[in-house]
Amino acid sequence: MADITQLKEIASQVRRDIIRQTYYSNSGHPGGSLGCADFFTALYFKVLRRHPHFDMTGKGEDMFFLSNGHVSPVWYSALARAGYFPIEELATFRQLHSRLQGHPATHEGLPGIRVASGSLGQGISVAIGAALAKKLDSDPHLVYALTGDGELQEGQIWEAAMFAAHHKVDNLIVTVDWNGQQIDGPNDEVISLGNLPAKWEAFGWEVLHTPGNDMASLLHTLQHAGELTGKGRPVVVLMRTEMGFGVDFMMGSHKWHGVAPNKEQAIQALAQLPETLGDYPGPGEV
């Protein structure tokens, strides 16, 4: 198991992978991906109790479902770095014939992906289904899901929230990437989320908060979330993240939600992110 120093090093490499994937494909969503890099690193290198090889059914291991599929670059990096597929494959992101589709999919058989996401609002429901199956199978492992914050504007999220509380789906931990930004601007200007903790509490969930870009806090809170499972209530972790975290000129704005860096910007970004595990071979200069 990695310690905090090692996890930070992995997260730096994951951020490099995000910049290089989006630069080379000249597309994709770097902002939210960078903001979630610490979470994905913690998840795959510390939190998940998982088999080394991918099994679609997830029997006998913790499972993770991504609802906000547009942060695919961070997920692909974490999956590759965690050993699910060769890191060289990151070079195929968004290319023809790739398993690394623009938004995550099962169709091409990429190990680690259990359901397609991209159209928002659907992932918590799917995670609930997997959690119910674990209960039916007397499997004590947990199911995790990540959603965006803008995504919480989708009605299906709250259908799922109501169901999970009513049916005591207490082997489920939903995490929210609460960066306050979405495509058209800050949440508060697009459609305010209101009092988000109070909303989840009112729906009957255990609610935890954590800074989402501080590895120690994140680990502590996710561990606490695990301790709260099995007590009759689903658990939500509200992670205060910053879109673009780790690259100074990408932070503090929604503008890097779905825009890839150009060459100059990619070089500038990579200069801020130490190469720790080694870059995957790219086709060109950065």
Next chain:
Amino acid sequence: MLEHIINTGSKATRDGFGAGLYEIGKLNPEVVALCADLVGSLKMEAFIKDFPERFFQVGIAEANMMGIAAGLATSGKIPYTGTFANFSTGRVYDQLRQSIAYSDKNVKVCASHAGLTLGEDGATHQILEDIGMIKMLPGFAVICPCDYNQTKAATMAIAEHYGPVYLRFGRPNWPVFTPENQRFEIGKAQVLSAGADVSLIATGHMVWQVVEAARALAGEGISCEVINVHTIKPLDEETILDSVSKTKCVVSAEEHQRNGGLGESIAGLLARRLPSPIEFVAVNDSFGESGKPLELLDKYGLGVPDVIAAAKRALQRKS
């Protein structure tokens, strides 16, 4: 032969679903069921009574139900979702597309109260577009059995088929004329009665209407081949082509819009393989309304006289 097709009494196809779900629940422990606040309408009580831990009441939240079903399927369960056809399709199309079809999930979407024969509830609930919507989704099978016995058999058979299935059935009591405990073969059309002059190809409740029309036409000396296409996708192309290569003309009949329905699938097949006259007995680009099932079929051009008239038009177009 037509005289061997006997109405043994009336039962609703949705009752066939309930009976089939209970039986497959007994046989296959991986089968689980979900419902969006319509347990009584979908006849799921027997399953719930004997397998309460394998049933999930979702409430009035169909999108969530489809997502949960996708998650259960991911983990190896065989989920059957139950709600009205309207709420099983149009309301949740994006969930069916992304979380189920594109994600290759083994979910059985079981849809009652399809079509005009829903009756008095009116057009909000009388979905006539569902076959078209679902047949466009890659990987989805679309099944529409013709009576109680066949719906029961289909409900059990789909558990053995890996992949997403849309199972469409209805509300009213309807003639039961196929055998009890039949074997249901997905994708295999049934020639109910051989004939020489015109192929009458129907699905769901309209199979019985076509049988009645064929009897009347026989009295006029017109020999009809009656085919039950209970599986609209994958379509049994060979059975249809064999029939039409003999009769040289077709009538399709379905409780659905002409656009997107069974008739359109048959017409596409014939255009590619065996261009032949085809007449469509279907709703022609309109919504339904409140009324009794048979009144509605008559008003919207799906009555027995409409099938007879369509057969005569098809015959006339043969050169």
